[in-house]
Structures are given as structure tokens and as C-alpha cells.
Amino acid sequence: xxxxxxxxxxxxxxxxxxxxxLIAATAILVGLALLPAVVDPYQTVLLTYGLVMAIAALGFNxxxxxxGLLSFGHSAYFGTxxxxxxxxxxxxxxxxxxxxxxxxxxxTVLVSALFGFVCVRHTRIFFGILTLALSQVLxxxxxxxxxxxxxxxxxxxxxxxxxxxxxxxxxAGPGSFQRFVFAYYYYVLALxxxxxxxxxxxxxxxxxxxxxxIRDNETRASFVGISVRRHRWIAFVISGAFTGLAGILWxxxxxxxxxxxxxxxFSGEIVFMSVLGGFRxxxxxxxxxxxxNYLKTAAVASTEYWQLLLGVVLVTLVLLLPSGIVGxxxxxxxxxxx
Amino acid sequence: MxxxxxxxxxxxxxxxxxxxxxxxxxxxxxxxRIVNLAHGSLYALGAYVSAWVVGGAVGHxxxxxxxxxxxxxxxxxxxxxxxxxxxxxxxxxxxxxxRRPEEYHLLITFGLLMILEDAMKLLFGGTPLxxxxxxxxxxxxxxxxxxxxxxxxxxxxxxxxxALGLWWFIYRTRFGVILRATSQDRRMxxxxxLNVGRVYVQAFAIGCFMAGLxxxxxxxxxxxxxxxGVEALVLAxxxxxxxxxxxxxxxxxxALIVSLVRTAGIQFFPEIELAVLYLIATAVLLIRPxxxxxxx
Numbered sequence: 028x029x030x031x032x033x034x035x036x037x038x039x040x041x042x043x044x045x046x047x048x049l050i051a052a053t054a055i056l057v058g059l060a061l062l063p064a065v066v067d068p069y070q071t072v073l074l075t076y077g078l079v080m081a082i083a084a085l086g087f088n089x090x091x092x093x094x095g096l097l098s099f100g101h102s103a104y105f106g107t108x109x110x111x112x113x114x115x116x117x118x119x120x121x122x123x124x125x126x127x128x129x130x131x132x133x134x135t136v137l138v139s140a141l142f143g144f145v146c147v148r149h150t151r152i153f154f155g156i157l158t159l160a161l162s163q164v165l166x167x168x169x170x171x172x173x174x175x176x177x178x179x180x181x182x183x184x185x186x187x188x189x190x191x192x193x194x195x196x197x198x199a200g201p202g203s204f205q206r207f208v209f210a211y212y213y214y215v216l217a218l219x220x221x222x223x224x225x226x227x228x229x230x231x232x233x234x235x236x237x238x239x240x241i242r243d244n245e246t247r248a249s250f251v252g253i254s255v256r257r258h259r260w261i262a263f264v265i266s267g268a269f270t271g272l273a274g275i276l277w278x279x280x281x282x283x284x285x286x287x288x289x290x291x292x293f294s295g296e297i298v299f300m301s302v303l304g305g306f307r308x309x310x311x312x313x314x315x316x317x318x319x320n321y322l323k324t325a326a327v328a329s330t331e332y333w334q335l336l337l338g339v340v341l342v343t344l345v346l347l348l349p350s351g352i353v354g355x356x357x358x359x360x361x362x363x364x365x
Numbered sequence: 366m367x368x369x370x371x372x373x374x375x376x377x378x379x380x381x382x383x384x385x386x387x388x389x390x391x392x393x394x395x396x397x398r399i400v401n402l403a404h405g406s407l408y409a410l411g412a413y414v415s416a417w418v419v420g421g422a423v424g425h426x427x428x429x430x431x432x433x434x435x436x437x438x439x440x441x442x443x444x445x446x447x448x449x450x451x452x453x454x455x456x457x458x459x460x461x462x463x464r465r466p467e468e469y470h471l472l473i474t475f476g477l478l479m480i481l482e483d484a485m486k487l488l489f490g491g492t493p494l495x496x497x498x499x500x501x502x503x504x505x506x507x508x509x510x511x512x513x514x515x516x517x518x519x520x521x522x523x524x525x526x527x528a529l530g531l532w533w534f535i536y537r538t539r540f541g542v543i544l545r546a547t548s549q550d551r552r553m554x555x556x557x558x559l560n561v562g563r564v565y566v567q568a569f570a571i572g573c574f575m576a577g578l579x580x581x582x583x584x585x586x587x588x589x590x591x592x593x594g595v596e597a598l599v600l601a602x603x604x605x606x607x608x609x610x611x612x613x614x615x616x617x618x619x620a621l622i623v624s625l626v627r628t629a630g631i632q633f634f635p636e637i638e639l640a641v642l643y644l645i646a647t648a649v650l651l652i653r654p655x656x657x658x659x660x661x
Contacts, residue, residue: 167639338479
């Protein structure tokens with residue numbers, strides 16, 4: 028509901044609100060661009076991971092927050108992106124990251140179009156179970172066909188083999204890791220910004236409004252003449268493509284892709300991120316993903332039982348703060364300014 | 366031929382365990398409309414508790430003083446403990462969420478899964494726990510020219526008894542009537558004076574008991590290891606999707622189908638054995654969303 032009210036609010040006040048949003052977004056972007064100069068490389072890497080996951084959660088939330096479909100199988104698209112990159116680098120011997128992105132996106136769109144075609148026939152709990160079952164098909168294939176996928180060992184993708192911007196930036200010679208960390212951060216930041224803008228345009232377009240209408244009342248939406256199933260399918264493919272892009276960008280950073288990113292608890296983590304930030308808001312998943320990344324890193328660093336810690340956080344969140352970080356913050360701000 | 370019989374027995378053993386897990390999952394969904402993602406972890410916890418109790422008792426008792434019967438009697442403790450855990454979880458974690466969309470049900474049970482998985486690591490450590498002494502002392506029976514562990518047959522019998530017992534309980538007792546009434550219409554049941562809150566606790570505890578029992582009976586044959594619950598949950602999902610969420614007969618037939626396919630898969634197409642199962646579940650959801658035995 029919060030998303031609905033905010034979007035109508037922007038539509039009503041028009042230009043001024045949009046300008047404010049633009050200024051805020053630019054300020055955040057400038058802040059993010061200056062950050063690597065201030066913090067040490069480790070923090071830069073951590074933030075890169077956070078931004079990558081933010082793209083994944085942004086894509087996921089097009090389904091949950093805007094279309095009202097809870098997917099428990101988004102690991103499938105993340106993993107497809109990741110494995111396609113690994114195949115391209117290992118089997119085709121390609122070096123260009125742009126080529127990897129194109130190939131990876133093609134692979135994810137294919138898989139999510141196929142899976143989506145099947146899944147959008149159902150809603151609610153059955154949709155969730157279907158997405159989960161299909162993602163597990165991919166997981167079991169990656170797990171069992173070890174002569175293709177390396178099994179649990181996964182496939183190694185060395186960053187040194189890759190070049191950015193069509194070969195303009197490469198990582199050969201000494202000190203290459205530092206250069207990679209630095210360059211890759213800006214690479215991811217640029218794509219993250221692009222992804223965010225594209226997603227913002229999508230959810231504010233007539234198509235996005237139609238999705239929200241479907242979410243709020245399916246029957247009415249179909250009475251207005253919206254083809255519900257096709258809209259859901261397209262939303263599914265877009266959502267999968269965004270999450271796939273995250274998977275693609277994640278591989279060089281991680282240096283390795285394993286079946287873990289296809290296993291269903293990883294889908295649960297993507298859901299967790301969106302809920303942590305607040306899935307009823309546009310910025311929620313972004314904030315949630317970055318926060319989750321820091322939270323998980325801190326938890327893993329401080330205790331062997333990090334999963335227990337995160338579980339407690341999730342349970343507390345669901346019970347006490349169901350609207351997430353951004354949702355709660357927005358409610359507090361609006362109470363304050365009133 | 367002997368191999369064939371042994372494979373059939375193996376899949377029956379597997380079906381019995383799977384039925385216990387899936388029946389609990391299905392019962393909880395049928396009554397409370399909650400898909401419990403932590404169900405597999407409860408099964409794993411049951412396995413750990415039983416293995417720990419039996420292992421501890423066998424280790425501490427004077428040699429031979431405990432005996433096979435004693436160890437077998439200790440085995441269900443895991444199930445009872447899990448039922449108690451369930452009776453604790455429902456009022457504290459699930460009850461506040463019934464009015465909220467079902468996304469939150471999935472989320473909270475996912476959080477519970479994370480907690481339980483690590484709680485097991487914390488309590489029992491990373492080394493697998495087994496109650497293998499039970500299986501060893503039961504010996505084996507000859508089938509053709511080969512030997513087959515007697516314990517596996519006991520598990521098949523337990524599975525059968527559990528299925529019959531649950532059926533009797535749900536369709537032939539007063540409590541079963543109350544359970545089914547609540548499942549069909551919660552508000553109507555409440556209006557007729559039933560204590561719905563209590564029915565929910567009981568239903569959830571029974572579901573958890575089944576999961577715990579599944580863990581308890583499996584642990585003499587296979588050691589309890591970390592991650593077994595997460596794996597079992599997805600298979601239990603496949604079972605209830607094939608059979609129909611909320612249907613007891615469905616859980617039984619689904620468990621038989623899944624375990625037969627799996628046994629055949631391991632024999633003939635090991636690479637795609639799991640993929641085939643998930644694809645069957647997908648096909649069933651597409652053709653008959655309510656499963657083979659589901660109603661609404």
C-alpha cells in the first residue's frame with residue numbers, strides 16, 4: 028500500500044517531487060562514486076557485492092512488490108546468469124565482460140521465459156512451489172552433471188582473464204587485483220544505476236501500473252482489459268533478467284560459481300533482502316540487499332552460527348517490522364513531517 | 366529377481382520415511398493453511414535427538430543391560446521432543462501471522478529453518494550422529510541369496526501403522542471431526558464453540574510429531590547429518606504436490622511414487638534422478654494443480 032500512495036503522490040505533485048527525487052538520487056550516486064577513494068579495498072569489494080545483490084533484489088521485487096507473486100526460485104536466474112558466464116569464459120575462451128553479459132542475459136531470458144510461462148499459470152502458494160521446484164531442476168542438473176558443471180567444485184572464472192569495456196581495461200601484470208577491485212566497482216555501479224533507472228521507468232510506466240492493478244485486484248484488472256497472464260509472464264521475464272544480470276556480475280567478483288547459487292535457500296536469501304528493506308517500496312530491496320550483505324558478512328565474521336543470527340533477525344523482522352527498513356523509515360518521516 | 370525385490374523393499378523403506386514427513390507437512394497445511402518451510406529441519410532435529418538419546422543410553426548402560434527393546438523404546442523420544450517444540454512454535458511465532466498474507470508465513474518459517482539448522486550444529490556438532498546399534502542388533506533376513514536388514518522392514522511396518530493410525534485418528538475420532546471442521550471453515554468452527562486456537566496447536570504439534578517420527582525411524586539406518594532437513598523438505602514438497610496439499614491419501618500415494626521413481630532413477634538414470642522428480646511435480650501442478658487427491 029505504501030508504494031501505491033507514494034507513486035500517486037509523485038504523480039500529483041509532479042515536477043517538484045520528481046526534482047527532489049533526482050537530487051537525492053544524484054547525491055547518493057556521487058557519494059557512492061567517491062567512496063572507494065576514502066575506504067579500503069576490502070570495503071569496496073563488500074559494497075560491490077552489495078550492489079550486485081541489489082540488482083537481484085530489485086528484479087525479484089518486480090514480482091513480489093509490484094505484481095504480488097512470491098517467487099521462491101530466483102536462485103535459478105541468478106545461477107543461470109552465473110553459469111552462462113562461466114561456460115562462455117571456459118568453453119568459448121571469451122574475455123570480454125560485455126560479451127559475457129550479453130550471453131548471460133540471453134541465457135537468463137530464455138530460462139525465465141520458459142519457467143515463467145509455466146509458473147504464471149498459478150498464483151499464491153502454488154506459484155511459490157512451482158518456482159521452487161523448477162529452480163531445483165537446475166540445481167540438481169548443476170549438481171549431478173559434474174563433467175559439465177564441475178559438480179560441487181563449481182567452475183572457476185579468473186578475473187585476470189576478463190577485460191572490461193571491450194578490451195579497454197584489462198587486468199594483466201602486477202597489482203592487477205587492486206586495479207580490478209577499483210575498476211570493477213565502477214563497472215558494477217554504472218550497471219546498477221542503469222538497472223535502477225530502467226526498473227524505475229518500468230514500474231512507473233503504464234505497464235508497471237497494470238502490474239500493480241493486477242496485484243491489488245486481479246479480477247478488476249482483467250475486467251479493465253488487462254491480459255493478466257501475459258503481463259505476469261513479461262514481468263517474470265524482466266524480473267529474471269535483472270536477477271540474471273546480478274548473477275553475471277557476481278561471478279568475476281566471486282571468482283567461482285557453485286551449485287550453491289542455484290540451491291533454494293539462496294532464493295530465500297533474495298526474499299529475505301527484499302523483506303529486510305521493505306518490498307512495498309521501490310528503494311526497499313536495494314537498501315535491503317546492501318544491508319543484508321553487511322549483516323551476513325558481520326555475522327559470518329563474528330560467529331560460526333551466523334545462520335542462527337540471521338534467522339533470528341528475519342523472525343523478528345516479520346513479527347515486529349513487516350514493512351522493512353525503508354517502509355518503517357517512510358512511516359516515521361511522514362509522521363514527523365505531518 | 367532378488368535385486369528387484371530388494372529395490373522394491375528399499376523404495377518402500379524410503380516411502381515410509383517420506384510419508385511420515387509429508388503427512389505432517391500436509392496435515393499442517395490442510396488445517397492451518399501454512400506451508401511450513403522448517404518442516405524438513407524439524408525432521409532432522411528429530412533424527413538428531415533420537416540418535417543422541419539412543420547413542421547416549423547405549424553408551425552409558427551396562428553392556429547388554431539396555432537391550433534392543435529398550436533402545437527401540439527410546440527411539441520415539443525424538444518425535445515427542447519435536448511435538449513439544451511444535452507446540453511451542455505455533456503460539457509464539459505463527460499465531461500472530463494468521464491474519465497476514467501468506468508471504469509472511471513462508472518468511473517466518475524460512476527464518477525458523479535458518480535458526481533450526483544452526484541450532485542443530487550448535488547442539489550436536491558437525492559430526493554425524495547415528496543409532497546404528499539398533500540396526501546392527503536386529504540382524505538381517507535372507508532374501509534369495511542376499512541378506513536384507515530386518516530394521517528396514519520394521520520401518521515399512523511403522524510407516525503403514527502410522528498411515529492407518531492417522532487415518533483412523535482423522536476420520537474416526539471426535540478430535541478428527543473437530544480437526545476437519547476447523548480445516549474446512551475456521552470461523553464457522555469457532556462460531557460453533559470450538560477452541561480453534563487449541564486445535565491449531567494440537568494440529569501443528571501432531572504434524573511436527575510426524576516429522577520427528579520420520580527422523581527417529583530413519584536414524585538407525587542413516588546417520589543424522591547437517592543439511593538433511595533442507596534436502597528432505599524439497600522431496601516432501603514433491604510428495605505433497607503430487608498427492609495434493611492437505612490430503613493424507615495423497616501423501617501416501619505421493620511418497621510411494623517419489624520413492625519408486627527415485628529408486629529406479631538411482632538404478633537407471635542417476636544423473637537426472639532428482640531433476641525427473643521435480644519435473645514430475647511441475648507436470649502435476651500444471652495438469653492438476655490440486656494434486657492427485659487434493660480438493661480445493
